Amino acid sequence: MNDHDAHKEVPWRLTAGSDPGVIAFSGEIDFSVTPAVRERLWELVGKAGKHIELDLADLTYIDSSGLALLLELRKQLAEADRTVAIRSISPQVRKLFNLTQLSDLFGLPD
Template sequence: MDFTLSTRPGRIGTVVEVVGEVDMSTTPQLRDRLHEVAQGGARVVVVDLTGVGFLDSSGVGALVVAYKDLRERGGWLGLAGVSRPVRSVLSITSVDRVIGIFDTVRDAEEASAAAT
């Protein structure tokens, strides 16, 4: 499966949609995109992982770095559409205790409004 990233305005903030496997070869693209979005002034970012079936430790690291970056700027990061295998990785690494995981982008956006 090809790896693609797209960025669009959400109802609240910015949505970064990820499709494909997030591994050592694709993580730099994800990390750079999340950094660009934060540098561009986004305060609320939802990463839509609906199209992601695999996430390795490098991808987890990129999400944590983006979370910290946004938090330092007074922003918020949430994950939406997380598949069972990806959710397992986030649970094993305890990232799910720090970064909010939501069923849909809409659910994440509603949670961000309450959190910010």
């Protein structure tokens, strides 16, 4: 591995938001990173309360594996009597949510 590879930026990031229960996504999520995203997501969900809000404002791309992960999150939270909603979303990801008719499932703001 050369120095360039060592400092190569990860194409995605998940962080706890400034408000309790907020999980912020940024970058690009596709099938090649979904397993790592899943691991980080469950770590953050474990520290969050009953209601979780997703901040997707800085998410520039998500493919079907990423959408499947969000649906899995919603299902598992519902089974635990917890909820999830989208707080904010980037225009390009909003188009995908509208196209796949997932907007209502996540309480997507207008």
